[in-house]
Amino acid sequence: MALRDITLGQYFPGTSLIHRLDPRAKLLFSLLYIVALFTAKSPLSYLVTFVVLALGILISRLRLSVFLKGLKPIMIIVILTAIMNLFFTRGGDTLWSFGFLHITENGVSMAVYMMLRIIMLLLMTLLLTYTTSPLMLTDGLDRLLSPLKHFKVPVHDFTMIMSIALRFIPTLIQETDKIMSAQKARGADFESGNLIQRAKALVPILIPLFISAFRRAEELSVAMDCRCFHDGQNRTRLRQLKFTANDAILLMFAVLLCVAIILMRRFGI
Amino acid sequence: MEAIIKVEQLTHTYSINTPFERKALDAVDFDIYPGELLGIIGQTGSGKSTLISHLNGLLKPTSGRILFEGQDIWSSPALTRSIRFQVGLVFQFPEYQLFEETVYKDIAFGPRNMRLSPEEVDRRVRRAIEFVGLSPSVLERSPFELSGGQKRRVAIAGVIAMEPKVLILDEPTAGLDPASVESILSNILDYHRANEATVIIVSHSMEEIARTADRLMVFSGGTIPLSGTPQEVFAHSQLLEDLGLGVPQMARVFSRMRAMGVEIEPSVYTIPQAKEAFLRAYRQRKGGQ
Numbered sequence: 001m002a003l004r005d006i007t008l009g010q011y012f013p014g015t016s017l018i019h020r021l022d023p024r025a026k027l028l029f030s031l032l033y034i035v036a037l038f039t040a041k042s043p044l045s046y047l048v049t050f051v052v053l054a055l056g057i058l059i060s061r062l063r064l065s066v067f068l069k070g071l072k073p074i075m076i077i078v079i080l081t082a083i084m085n086l087f088f089t090r091g092g093d094t095l096w097s098f099g100f101l102h103i104t105e106n107g108v109s110m111a112v113y114m115m116l117r118i119i120m121l122l123l124m125t126l127l128l129t130y131t132t133s134p135l136m137l138t139d140g141l142d143r144l145l146s147p148l149k150h151f152k153v154p155v156h157d158f159t160m161i162m163s164i165a166l167r168f169i170p171t172l173i174q175e176t177d178k179i180m181s182a183q184k185a186r187g188a189d190f191e192s193g194n195l196i197q198r199a200k201a202l203v204p205i206l207i208p209l210f211i212s213a214f215r216r217a218e219e220l221s222v223a224m225d226c227r228c229f230h231d232g233q234n235r236t237r238l239r240q241l242k243f244t245a246n247d248a249i250l251l252m253f254a255v256l257l258c259v260a261i262i263l264m265r266r267f268g269i
Numbered sequence: 270m271e272a273i274i275k276v277e278q279l280t281h282t283y284s285i286n287t288p289f290e291r292k293a294l295d296a297v298d299f300d301i302y303p304g305e306l307l308g309i310i311g312q313t314g315s316g317k318s319t320l321i322s323h324l325n326g327l328l329k330p331t332s333g334r335i336l337f338e339g340q341d342i343w344s345s346p347a348l349t350r351s352i353r354f355q356v357g358l359v360f361q362f363p364e365y366q367l368f369e370e371t372v373y374k375d376i377a378f379g380p381r382n383m384r385l386s387p388e389e390v391d392r393r394v395r396r397a398i399e400f401v402g403l404s405p406s407v408l409e410r411s412p413f414e415l416s417g418g419q420k421r422r423v424a425i426a427g428v429i430a431m432e433p434k435v436l437i438l439d440e441p442t443a444g445l446d447p448a449s450v451e452s453i454l455s456n457i458l459d460y461h462r463a464n465e466a467t468v469i470i471v472s473h474s475m476e477e478i479a480r481t482a483d484r485l486m487v488f489s490g491g492t493i494p495l496s497g498t499p500q501e502v503f504a505h506s507q508l509l510e511d512l513g514l515g516v517p518q519m520a521r522v523f524s525r526m527r528a529m530g531v532e533i534e535p536s537v538y539t540i541p542q543a544k545e546a547f548l549r550a551y552r553q554r555k556g557g558q
Contacts, residue, residue, distance in 0.1 A: 065286060181327050182366040185358040186427060187350075187382030204378065207368035211413070 010070075010170075011133045017246070018060045018131045023140025025247035030128050032254035036261040037117055037124075045264045046116060052257060053120055056127050070126045071119065078118050086111040138163035139241060156235075164220070172213065179208045272300035272336075273435060273467055274324060274356070279333035281319055293319040295491040296333070301435070301469065306461055308478035308499075309471045311488030312513050317471050318361070320488070321437050324469075325356035354383050357433030361440045363424035364417065372398075372415070372423050373408040379431040397430035398423075400460050402452055418449035425453070429460060435467040436460070442477065454481060475517045479503070479538045487512065503538050519543045 013019075018026075033052065040046050057067060085107060092105030129137070142159040149155050180190070183204045190201050263269075281294040293316045301307055311317045322328040323335055326342050326349040335342050342352045357379075360366070369375035376397055380390040398405055401422035407415065412423055425441065441457065442450040458481060461468045472478045478485065478499075485502045487495040489512045495502055503509070506516045506524055516524075520538040523546070527533060532553075537546050 063286075178360065179366055181322065182358075182360045182363065183378075184327055185325060185353060185360070186366075186379040186431070187353055188378075189350075189382070204366075204368045208366050212365055 010130065012062055012066065012130045013133075014061060014131065016059055016061045016131070018056065018127070020246075021131075021250060022241055022243050022247040023132050023136040024144055024241065024243065025250050026128055026132055027137070027140050027144060029250050029254045030124055032258050033124050034121060036258045037120055039258070039261045039265055040117075041265045042269060044269060045261050046113070048257070048261065048264075049120060050116075053123055053127070057123070060127060060131050062130055066130065067123055067126055070130075071122060074118075074122060078115055081118060082111040082115045085114050134166035135163060136239075136241075138166065139237070139239065143241060168213075168216070171216070172209070175212055176205065176209055179205050270302050271339075273303045273338060274301040275334075275336040275339075276300070276323075277334045277336070279320070279323060279335065280331050281316075281323065281328060282331045283319075285331070293491055294323075297491070297493060299486065299493060299496065301467060303434075303467055304465050305467060306458075306481060306483045307467075307469045308482030308485045309469060309488060310473060310475065310478055310485060310514060312473060315488040316491040317488050318439060319491075321358060321439055321469070321471060324435070324437060325358045326350075326352045327358070354379075354431050355433055356435045356437065357428040357431050359425050359428045359436070359438045359441060361443060363428075364420035367412040367420060367424060367427075370411060371409055372412050375412050375423060376408075376427045376430050379427055383431060393430045393432060394426075397426040400429055400456060400463075401426045402456050418445055418453075421445065421449070422453065422456075425456075432464070433466070435469065437469040437471070439471045440473070441470065442472075442474075450477070457481070473514075475515060479517045479520075487514065499538060 033049070037049050040049055057064070086103060087101050087107065089107035089110040090102070090104060092107075094102050094104050095108070096103040132140075138159045141162070142155060145153075145155045145159070180188075184190075188201060188204055190198065193201065276297060276299050279294055279297045280292070283289070283291045283293055297316075297320065309317050309320070319328065323330060326335075329343060337352055337355065340348060342349055367375050369378065373394055376394045377390050380393050385393070394408070395405060398408060403419060403422050403426070407419065407423075412420060415423065421441075425438070429436065436457075438457065442453055445453065454477065457468060457470070460466060470478060470481060482499060485496060485499055486493055487502060487509070494512065495505055495508060503516050503520045506520060509516050515521075517538045519540060519542070523533060523537045523543070531550070533550050534546055537543050
């Protein structure tokens with residue numbers, strides 16, 4: 001897999017309804033969705049959260065394949081979690097046992113639910129980052145967290161750090177790609193050998209990468225100083241966030257979803 | 270003459286099946302002959318860099334073939350790897366790939382990957398540093414204390430030390446001062462002559478490429494609309510202008526003079542040639558009077 005194919009944290013520009021929503025609304029919605037997801041207990045409540053997710057993906061008009069691709073890198077974690085839950089959950093009838101390993105009814109259902117939870121959680125996060133540009137995302141976060149400024153929390157510094165980090169992920173991936181090609185052209189071999197040899201083979205990539213990351217940081221800080229960047233209280237923005245009726249509807253829907261799932265859990269539906 | 274590299278119907282598409290899908294090369298066909306100095310020109314994004322990454326097997330063609338000395342370079346993994354040593358590729362801004370503690374070790378990285386004997390590695394490192402015009406005293410220094418131009422030379426030496434049959438350089442003089450540009454170009458020419466090596470220089474500077482290359486290939490939008498000797502290519506000045514490339518200053522001056530009715534030969538594109546042509550035209554006029 002080429003490094004440039006990594007889609008985690010990537011943004012796919014578009015004009016769908018979801019793309020146009022306010023990042024604050026999308027962030028809050030994702031948060032509430034996660035609450036709902038972790039409150040859900042019965043198959044019906046899982047179905048409800050699934051339908052919401054599927055609707056979101058449909059409306060975003062992005063191909064399903066990009067979501068599946070984004071899911072791939074963490075499938076290992078999902079499977080490991082499922083296996084742990086499968087073997088180490090007690091309760092219910094024992095279906096199978098060998099030495100200290102037992103598979104119980106509860107274990108099976110726990111494993112399945114955990115898997116579904118993590119996958120849906122990840123898909124919703126992907127939906128958020130695929131449809132919201134990193135700049136919008138940090139802007140949204142900045143505004144959402146701004147009340148914390150009254151408690152002397154340097155919110156703006158945090159979000160600035162975050163947006164710079166997000167901004168440089170693709171750059172660094174590109175850079176890694178380039179350095180890897182250059183070293184491969186000199187016969188470097190990253191694919192064969194034992195673990196130690198492979199780790200050693202990374203040195204010709206990591207050293208140039210670190211050096212260039214520091215160089216970029218230096219250049220960026222000089223550029224920011226030159227433009228008199230400072231964390232002023234009253235900075236104005238080029239892009240003003242606008243909270244529209246659609247955003248309000250989305251939020252109401254999220255609250256409704258949460259309440260519904262909590263009620264379903266309460267009454268065991 | 271038998272071609273050393275044959276490119277057949279080469280197509281490359283980036284990020285297939287994503288919204289970022291982009292065709293960088295579109296059914297490109299051409300040959301490279303042993304011992305020639307080929308110049309590739311084209312604007313940023315015209316597919317030049319994608320092309321050269323194919324020539325030593327760093328990128329796999331979406332469709333089409335690349336033959337090195339008659340063999341498809343993707344026919345076996347061992348062959349693909351050996352191609353990396355026979356087709357040396359110097360990337361743009363190669364100084365950013367330096368990583369070793371000393372210049373010596375960095376230049377030796379390629380030859381050591383070829384599993385050569387320590388004596389042979391030593392011979393090649395010393396030869397390479399000479400070719401790029403640095404004194405052997407820098408060998409024991411850290412590459413990170415050198416100046417930009419010196420780093421560039423060390424990085425080029427790192428590829429030359431593999432003694433590839435074909436040497437490809439992507440914008441070897443980008444971002445250097447005029448004196449360094451001159452000396453690096455003449456180092457490359459020296460290497461080309463001394464080893465009878467095939468050399469490919471990728472550039473967007475017409476002046477630079479006009480002076481060095483035997484043959485030119487113009488890239489635009491993943492295709493090759495124009496190729497031939499510099500004279501042939503620069504004769505199509507209008508097409509070059511349309512492709513956003515422009516022609517060397519001297520070629521422009523001379524085509525304007527012809528347009529003004531001065532009788533002067535058409536295929537002039539460097540300053541020494543221009544000087545000769547002017548003098549000839551001047552003498553003719555005087556003789557005629």
